[in-house]
Amino acid sequence: MTLRLKPVDAVIIGFGWSGALLAEALSSAGLSVVALERGRWRDTAENFPPSRAPDELRYAVRHDLVVKPAENTITFRNSVAQMALPIRAWGSFLPASGAGGGGVHWNGQTWRFRPSDFTLKSDTIARYGKRFLPPDLSIEDWGVTYDQLEPYYDRFEYICGISGKSGNLRGRIEAGGNPFEGPRAREYPTPPMTMPYAPTLFAEASRELGYHPFPQPSANLSQAYTNPLGVTLGACTYCGFCERFGCGNYAKASPQTTLMPVLRRRKNFSLRTECTALAIDHEGGKARGVTYTDASGEVFFQPAEIVLCCAYTFENIRLLLLSGIGAPYDPQTGRGVVGRNYAYQTTSSVALGFDGKLLNPFIGAGALGTVVDDWNGDHYDHGPLGFIGGAYLAALATNGRPILNHPVPPGVPRWGASWKRAVAKSYLRTTRLLAQGSSLSHRGAYCDLDPNYRDRFGRPLLRLTFDFHPNDLKMSHFVTGKLAAIARAMRPDWMTIANREAPYSVVPYQSTHNVGGAAMGADRGSSVVNPYLQSWDLANLFVIGASAFPQNPGYNPTGTVAALALHASDAITQRYLRAPGPLA
Numbered sequence: 219m220t221l222r223l224k225p226v227d228a229v230i231i232g233f234g235w236s237g238a239l240l241a242e243a244l245s246s247a248g249l250s251v252v253a254l255e256r257g258r259w260r261d262t263a264e265n266f267p268p269s270r271a272p273d274e275l276r277y278a279v280r281h282d283l284v285v286k287p288a289e290n291t292i293t294f295r296n297s298v299a300q301m302a303l304p305i306r307a308w309g310s311f312l313p314a315s316g317a318g319g320g321g322v323h324w325n326g327q328t329w330r331f332r333p334s335d336f337t338l339k340s341d342t343i344a345r346y347g348k349r350f351l352p353p354d355l356s357i358e359d360w361g362v363t364y365d366q367l368e369p370y371y372d373r374f375e376y377i378c379g380i381s382g383k384s385g386n387l388r389g390r391i392e393a394g395g396n397p398f399e400g401p402r403a404r405e406y407p408t409p410p411m412t413m414p415y416a417p418t419l420f421a422e423a424s425r426e427l428g429y430h431p432f433p434q435p436s437a438n439l440s441q442a443y444t445n446p447l448g449v450t451l452g453a454c455t456y457c458g459f460c461e462r463f464g465c466g467n468y469a470k471a472s473p474q475t476t477l478m479p480v481l482r483r484r485k486n487f488s489l490r491t492e493c494t495a496l497a498i499d500h501e502g503g504k505a506r507g508v509t510y511t512d513a514s515g516e517v518f519f520q521p522a523e524i525v526l527c528c529a530y531t532f533e534n535i536r537l538l539l540l541s542g543i544g545a546p547y548d549p550q551t552g553r554g555v556v557g558r559n560y561a562y563q564t565t566s567s568v569a570l571g572f573d574g575k576l577l578n579p580f581i582g583a584g585a586l587g588t589v590v591d592d593w594n595g596d597h598y599d600h601g602p603l604g605f606i607g608g609a610y611l612a613a614l615a616t617n618g619r620p621i622l623n624h625p626v627p628p629g630v631p632r633w634g635a636s637w638k639r640a641v642a643k644s645y646l647r648t649t650r651l652l653a654q655g656s657s658l659s660h661r662g663a664y665c666d667l668d669p670n671y672r673d674r675f676g677r678p679l680l681r682l683t684f685d686f687h688p689n690d691l692k693m694s695h696f697v698t699g700k701l702a703a704i705a706r707a708m709r710p711d712w713m714t715i716a717n718r719e720a721p722y723s724v725v726p727y728q729s730t731h732n733v734g735g736a737a738m739g740a741d742r743g744s745s746v747v748n749p750y751l752q753s754w755d756l757a758n759l760f761v762i763g764a765s766a767f768p769q770n771p772g773y774n775p776t777g778t779v780a781a782l783a784l785h786a787s788d789a790i791t792q793r794y795l796r797a798p799g800p801l802a
Contacts (some may be wrong), residue, residue: 237255254495310729358559361739381433411438434585546666656769660768
């Protein structure tokens, strides 16, 4: 039996960054808002007190902030020729569970995509010709521009207090920042973090080669800060426990530390945790509300005038497919849109060690480091290179946690007494450089419902079909060569290069930047949502998150996810509420 609840103006599925930002905007406009979150509530100070070191085994190894595969997982295969099997232990990516979502355990890297990233397809054709694109790439323009999103990037950065240095201030190139970024209206709200030794060596070597190093934009704050909502965050202590952890010092921006102190005081907002959305109910071209179950197993129907699907990428796609909203993508014919244009991130790295330098990797933070953007996006000529896309190159002092961080020089055995001696000698003297590259959507990369495996509620699991495209591998090998050149200029005593190769594996961690599958665009024939993230099929349904990306540039997605959510919130409060219906 399903219990029907009192109607509300808006129901939000998922309470990560997107859900929290929408909850604040809509409740501020006077709407009654209910947010449903499948995980439990956590206060970061309660679970990660600054008085003691966080539990690396519990959080970094056993993934306590991540959804348990026994509760919700996906199946995976590289191609349609294979049978997909369930992921029973997370590896390549870590879907969050709990209030705050990935905003609790993220590193804090807060990027703006470049202007050309939003018009990748049309810009590539205009510059190189249509024949330059591989025929099986399914990249699309976003339907929005950087200039349209700039105010929302700015708003999110000031909600979070992002630490950084502008490189393009109102069209004027600024020394010390990223000269390749799009123009920003004002400086970052807080100054850059203090750089440790390894990122400093990386910056010196990069300048020696003629590149343009700059400090990583960071949601780990360089100083105490009070945001426009009146919420105060602390300063980072460089403890190195950011990725896979919450911040006990309230120094890392998250929904709990930036938005929830305001939301909990609003009587027109409520957060229901340990509630799993089962389906989006709709009839006659309109979403009616959400059917969900709570921790006791009781089933409820929450009627709402507006439904906002703000879950993680995989769950956004799955809810659309389970609810029969939109045409499922068919890879054989190329028709359909839901599940189309899945993309990931193409990463590689170089490890290097110094016999005579102490790098002290335990001095770290999630988004602490030096970055080179010279080989990202499309500001360099791809014509002779035969690929599109790019990557940022970085030395990030993310952590030196001892259980997972034990690099050794090449040739050392992977176990035994000699390995232990090498770890003890190398721990303070090694670092790893990263190339984080784009992932371009292609015809063989998609999500659908698995015909063989079901979850604990009897619903089909989501099936992911993905492998690296040759374009992305060619790009990755090129930028990894540039990364290795910087590494050599740092004059290490040893180095090892880890190129990215096919086939893609879900076993080693790479990034949690799964995007696409409910792509946005100006053409409903190739997208699920319009430029305001409003469903083409149901005008009162908005699907918000990285699932809207038509492909993935060479950056972390959170800043753009937030900008799109804030852009959608303005469209809802300023346009939709006045005249409910299609916005595009």
